[in-house]
Amino acid sequence: MHDESTRREFFGLAGGAAMLAVTLRPAEATPAMLASAIRNVVGTAPVQTGKVKLEIPPLVENGNTVPMTVSVASPMAPEDRVRSIHVFNEKNPQPNIGNFYLGPQAGRAQVSTRIRLADSQKVVAIARLSDDSFWSASVDVVVTLAACTEEVI
Amino acid sequence: MASALINVPAKAKRGDIIEIKTLMSHIMEPGYRHRASGETVPRDIITGFTCRFNGTEVFRADLFPAIAANPFITFFTTVTESGKFEFEWIGDKGFAETASASIAVE
Numbered sequence: 001m002h003d004e005s006t007r008r009e010f011f012g013l014a015g016g017a018a019m020l021a022v023t024l025r026p027a028e029a030t031p032a033m034l035a036s037a038i039r040n041v042v043g044t045a046p047v048q049t050g051k052v053k054l055e056i057p058p059l060v061e062n063g064n065t066v067p068m069t070v071s072v073a074s075p076m077a078p079e080d081r082v083r084s085i086h087v088f089n090e091k092n093p094q095p096n097i098g099n100f101y102l103g104p105q106a107g108r109a110q111v112s113t114r115i116r117l118a119d120s121q122k123v124v125a126i127a128r129l130s131d132d133s134f135w136s137a138s139v140d141v142v143v144t145l146a147a148c149t150e151e152v153i
Numbered sequence: 154m155a156s157a158l159i160n161v162p163a164k165a166k167r168g169d170i171i172e173i174k175t176l177m178s179h180i181m182e183p184g185y186r187h188r189a190s191g192e193t194v195p196r197d198i199i200t201g202f203t204c205r206f207n208g209t210e211v212f213r214a215d216l217f218p219a220i221a222a223n224p225f226i227t228f229f230t231t232v233t234e235s236g237k238f239e240f241e242w243i244g245d246k247g248f249a250e251t252a253s254a255s256i257a258v259e
Contacts (some may be wrong), residue, residue, distance in 0.1 A: 105208055117219075
């Protein structure tokens with residue numbers, strides 16, 4: 001009986017601590033923020049999976065600088081080309097990573113940069129084609145050392 | 154001070170697709186870090202990058218705090234004539250830098 005009550009207390013305390021930990025977590029992009037950031041770009045248009053290739057190492061040691069390449073399968077002809085590429089994340093303090101606008105002479109729909117990831121999370125790339133269709137790819141990335149968004153300096 | 158590294162091929166054949174690599178030195182302070190005294194370090198990032206060829210925009214990017222320090226961006230373009238690429242970075246606190254590179258197309 002006594003054992004049971006201490007166990008209950010223990011779980012009660014543990015649950016309380018977990019709740020506290022959750023409420024104390026810093027503001028970060030929730031999947032809802034990710035979804036609304038994507039909606040801001042695509043509007044009500046459907047986003048199809050495919051055509052886009054998002055290259056990020058699946059296991060990242062240092063979230064402060066993560067190489068990323070997005071390429072889109074497209075002939076890049078004047079009437080059928082990629083207009084823009086938008087990259088989003090799930091758990092950084094804000095959901096946008098970058099918007100890249102390709103000119104009509106781009107020739108190849110590919111951009112590379114280095115990004116920051118504050119946590120292990122999903123990264124999403126969306127391409128807008130000249131016919132206003134949207135295509136996407138996403139990658140789950142495991143980050144060992146998070147980018148220093150909360151670090152005291 | 155801010156400085157740029159640009160990699161553009163010196164020459165190319167007409168119609169070639171060339172890769173352009175750019176790097177601008179910048180802290181890209183995300184605006185979420187705190188000092189020991191508790192105050193937030195204000196955001197200081199590059200927000201925009203543009204590349205023009207002979208005056209026509211060929212590539213543009215909006216950057217966010219999730220871009221790593223010293224933004225490194227590579228992209229492609231087709232060249233059909235000799236000319237000059239002009240690069241421009243703008244950002245918080247009035248940050249504005251430019252760079253240029255020429256290419257000979259035969």
